[in-house]
């Protein structure tokens with residue numbers, strides 16, 4: 001078997017496995033459902049997810065250890081992950097092949113020639129690492145005092161100055177200013193945020209998000225395998241469009257994403273320069289047919305001086321060279337190698353912009369006074385600051401959520417929260433189900449930490465601390481039927497799953513027809529005059545006739561007579577005395593001490609557009625500073 | 637060449653003219669086919685409408701059995717026996733629909749949903765009576781798949797050989813209750829009902845803040861789709877219309893343990909009350925009149941029972957049906 005055939009089999013296998021994991025991330029016990037399938041495995045293999053959560057969140061959570069294995073293997077083999085395992089890479093590879101294999105070899109060689117834009121991914125990597133490290137670095141800096149700030153700036157400038165480039169003072173100034181700004185900020189704001197922005201472009205989170213939230217719901221619409229009902233994700237069009245755009249760009253340049261964008265590829269590239277085994281030429285010279293260049297996926301110039309950091313180990317060159325001039329061995333290419341052209345200034349600039357990004361994003365005040373009450377996070381979520389340092393935006397929680405209440409946050413939540421999970425209680429089949437903890441167990445980075453049902457419900461050993469609250473429901477009295485429109489309803493109360501219910505009602509009798517006077521009584525009926533009634537309209541069991549202080553339920557009515565069901569103390573009103581019709585309303589109130597913020601009431605509220613009862617994030621357990629109630633000061 | 641040229645020109649012209657003519661004709665035909673001088677009317681886009689037949693078994697009207705027992709499955713068996721056996725209701729080769737209450741994603745111990753063992757036993761008995769197919773369905777309030785799994789109804793019903801049908805947009809059809817006020821052009825969970833011969837309602841007895849009680853009539857609520865919660869504005873009206881909508885073969889109210897407060901969701905074992913009674917019958921009003929008694933209500937206090945009786949669904953005077961009483965202890 002040709003080595004490239006083995007590679008194709010491996011790519012197809014891992015791509016199929018990746019898609020399979022996306023399908024089986026369905027709560028349930030059947031074979032094709034979540035019952036121990038390692039659905040996070042690809043996310044865990046991706047070392048950038050591990051590295052950035054380690055830097056930003058301070059620990060390497062559980063399965064993310066796999067990333068270390070990937071890095072170790074990369075040090076031995078080079079970028080095997082890109083060419084042999086990465087499912088996103090396989091998609092690029094295939095589409096690039098579709099778009100280019102029939103082109104003339106010269107044109108293909110031109111498209112596969114190294115391009116300076118391949119450096120962009122390294123700067124993106126620097127940026128994402130900088131953003132992840134922002135808070136950590138600030139804390140280290142503060143610990144050692146302000147001297148470090150000056151020191152850092154000085155070092156940056158010295159490093160920059162060692163490059164002799166003339167007329168490029170711009171970089172010195174830019175880097176210096178950025179670092180200075182950041183240093184000043186980090187001294188002034190000790191608990192600044194970091195943000196795991198890497199998830200925006202990190203390939204496995206990107207592919208997971210796109211498949212989970214756009215591709216799968218689309219494919220499942222007619223198939224109904226993953227979900228019994230159609231699944232909706234707000235803003236899925238944007239997620240899908242970005243995914244499609246990256247796929248289509250392969251028609252212009254094969255492996256566009258891998259070559260120019262992929263920050264994980266950049267991380268691999270930095271190591272692959274030093275990997276034990278490398279692709280390379282046996283001899284410096286060869287026939288010069290350039291067949292290899294027409295096939296090179298990584299754009300690394302196998303016929304000339306090779307760029308090992310770009311080589312994705314597609315091994316097309318090795319397999320197709322008519323002279324077998326190319327080998328894979330523990331030795332650099334005989335024709336020499338070219339290191340990445342990474343000017344220190346640019347890397348520093350990337351790092352600097354990255355470091356400065358979280359404080360810049362922080363100016364929006366999301367973690368401070370401008371916290372967004374719409375950011376209702378899934379149960380078990382860390383406090384917002386820590387959450388943002390860990391959330392990969394991979395969409396696994398939103399995929400697994402049986403009700404579909406978990407949605408990707410749109411741009412209106414701010415760039416730092418883009419595509420992170422947020423509860424939208426009007427979409428999906430229900431609010432957050434009290435007896436479900438699926439999202440907390442699938443989360444690959446513990447941004448939603450794993451919780452037990454007992455902890456969520458506040459039972460057993462968690463009885464003292466009570467259930468996990470996601471927020472609190474508020475009745476909008478301007479929209480609520482019994483409050484604003486004299487119509488009975490209390491669907492919210494009915495559906496509140498808490499026992500005793502977090503919604504209680506108070507009865508109010510509201511006069512809806514006045515100016516009536518009592519007429520003759522007889523035959524179980526009471527005549528009324530003053531206004532014609534709509535026959536049958538008062539027969540719903542919710543209407544009462546009030547005479548003085550006492551009421552009788554109306555059983556039936558004609559336009560001028562009522563059939564009554566006397567209540568306690570009722571006596572037939574004297575003819576001519578004033579009477580009125582009242583509706584009996586049960587008006588809902590929320591007890592914030594009981595409400596868990598599950599949003600089921602909001603989901604069921606019959607005011608179907610903007611609901612008359614809505615949950616917002618006040619009083620969520622995860623953010624004590626947003627608590628609503630004074631301990632021990634309530635009536636119960 | 638030049639001599640033939642003219643000929644060719646002419647021929648070419650004719651060919652081109654024919655093509656152009658075809659094109660014009662095609663455009664005209666398309667426009668003719670699609671032309672609409674009036675614009676769409678108000679009912680456009682409505683789902684196809686369906687009618688619900690009566691599922692009552694002839695000669696078995698006005699039957700009622702009340703079983704006192706603290707165990708569900710023996711109570712079910714004894715109750716059916718008292719009514720003449722399930723074979724009196726389900727015949728060989730028939731398709732039977734069991735409408736359960738799977739409204740909430742809560743475990744069976746909380747009694748907010750039909751008991752799974754009871755569902756399974758009923759499925760088995762239907763099969764034993766010769767049913768060709770037994771379908772179990774509901775359109776729950778919480779997430780449907782989770783409701784059927786967590787309530788235990790889905791696995792139990794499947795294991796007993798039933799087909800569990802979850803709601804899906806394509807399973808709904810538009811339905812209007814003849815003479816109804818509320819249920820007009822409303823989405824009905826038609827898929828599971830299509831082609832069935834018998835319909836059995838199996839519901840727990842539960843407290844309900846708005847309607848006071850929920851038993852077998854309120855259980856048909858789970859056949860409605862759409863934003864059905866608007867009906868809570870007239871809860872008594874909708875329950876009595878539901879009683880008119882479905883004329884079942886048999887209904888069973890499970891009050892062996894009732895959800896006596898904090899209903900209809902419950903959520904705590906403390907909300908339950910052992911009431912030791914299962915009521916089976918063909919008159920839903922009578923069955924529910926017995927059921928509300930388990931919650932300490934008299935039928936006259938419950939407005940929807942009165943409305944349903946007035947609409948001719950059944951009688952609240954259940955003693956008039958001479959109920960068979962069975963005591964199992």
Ligand code: SF4
Pocket residue numbers: 378379397400401402403404405406431432433436437438439440
């Ligand atoms: S715990 Fe709530 S938000 Fe999380 S998956 Fe379950 S239903 Fe969805």
Ligand code: SF4
Pocket residue numbers: 472473492495496497498502503590594595596597598599600601602615
């Ligand atoms: S959000 Fe609060 S009030 Fe609403 S249903 Fe959930 S617990 Fe009850």
